[in-house]
Amino acid sequence: MWKLADKELTNRLIQGTAQYPSPEILCESIRASGAEVVTIALRRQSPKDKAGARFWELIRGLGVHVLPNTAGCRTVKEAVTTAQMARDLFGTSWIKLEVIGDDYTLQPDTTALVEAARILVKDGFEVLPYTTEDLIVAQCLVDAGCRVVMPWGAYIGSAQGLTNKFALMTLRKRLPDTTLIVDAGLGKPSEAAHAMELGYDGVLVNTAIALAKDPVSMARAFGDAVRAGRAAYEAGLITPREMAAPSTPTIGQPFWHSERRE
């Protein structure tokens, strides 16, 4: 069991819901991975008129926790308004806060992000901000009242994996009491496992599952990888050594066997 904000969960994979071949395959994928939290975008679906209601109902029918996001928002005002609409629509104070600063890379505008986070926390939201791996920004988000911070692994949808592992490790070390989720950029289950081995509390995956040849099997693979990575972290990984350390004694072997051949 672990806690995301104030919810007790068993599964540490959070799944996005965009780009799937069909809602049915999306639902099967969520069942296969066992994800208990899924993100939903609403910016483009005329939320005031509930025009996307059919799609949302299908996802709600799975009995998962819905984490609405502010995908597509570029300013503080847009993000705050979208979050407020999401709260009314989905009856949740959770919001995955995205404020995009660059259209090509979808890189977050971290200045606006911190400002929007402050406003939303004051308004009673549980803010889960999508940010870069920058420690100072993460610290500002924590100071703004975020209990969860979600740094990227790489650009959204890029499948580049953990491009700045050392910064992610620093974040984990420096923010031990904050729930940290790697959000965006993961392409392979092994990368999800790697994030978990670093001590991250969870990962958020969308494109790598949705665009896979077989999304349902890929969802299961990510679910397994996240479980394996977490188990490895809890089991305590050994520290790598500078040289090989044989696991069986070498006494009795002629010394020249250990000489390197050039």
Next chain:
Amino acid sequence: MTSNTQSIGIVGAGIMGRLLALELKWQGHTVTLFDRNDRDGRGSCSWTGAGMIAPYCELEAAERMITELGVYSAQRWPKLIKKFAEPVFYHSRGSLVVAHPNDRNELERLRRRVIDNAPRPDIMEEVDGARLGELEPELAGRFPQGLFFPFEQHMANRDLLRAMGKTLETEGVKFVTGFTTQTISSGEISDGHSTHTFDRVIDCRGMGAKSDLPELRGVRGELFYLHAPEVNLSRPVRLMHPRYSIYIVPRPNNEYVVGATAIESDDDRNVTVRSSLELLSAAYTVHTGFAEARVKEASVACRPAFPDNHPRIHTADGLIRVNGLYRHGFLIAPALSEFIASYIQTGAIPEKGKTLFREA
């Protein structure tokens, strides 16, 4: 109910309803077609379509089943068009898929999906910049690589609807326009004032059947009709992009259809600024000649889809409902129409279409 001549009432005169009306008429049945719109099909999803018969390119987002129905339909279209009372803008010149250098992985993704899902090796050609320039001279030097699908087709959807409307008239199909359907049941169609009775009723209403098919949802599609005198493309061109994939489909006289968004929404109001920016910027990156193009129309439709995005044919005594053609109406309607006509004629579900049928 399987005698050779039946009276059949069809509600919904989009591509599915029209084609089915003709097909059943040609089989010798007495057919009446009802629609809330006019004879040309304005207001239907088909009016907003791009008219691409691109079963392989569609693998970009669709599954193998749609490709199979599309390949089958692509064989039928040329024969069907020959039987229509008016000529239709229709070409079999294949289609091209390109991507900007930064997005070449998107091409690779489509290439792999085609290899995984389509058995014949000759349906796709990997082209370099030079070959691309041979196929579409105005794209020479713009893209280093692309994919060419030689067997794909395109047609002018509105021409086709009009020609089919004319054919319905010459073939003697009664076409009731401006009809507001209230209820459809076994053998009966009612507008609340009068009830029309038939041996069999076929519901082809798309989103109009939402209350009878609760799983149906709308997926908003937006597209632009442009007049671009500076652009000369002879076949559909698709641009692959991680977020803003578009297609550009030629029409006669330098007109082009640029589409389309796919938004989980049943809002069918006007095109949004964001969608306009995405679609038109993407078109401009394919060919700068679009800068001075005139926007003739921005069109919106909510395509009817079931949760698996596959079509369904519900059958019950005296009533068939066909729906969920999603964004694939022109691509798959000839296959569905043939399956349904065969079912009506023989009383047996045809082997080819058996996964689509749901019996009450």
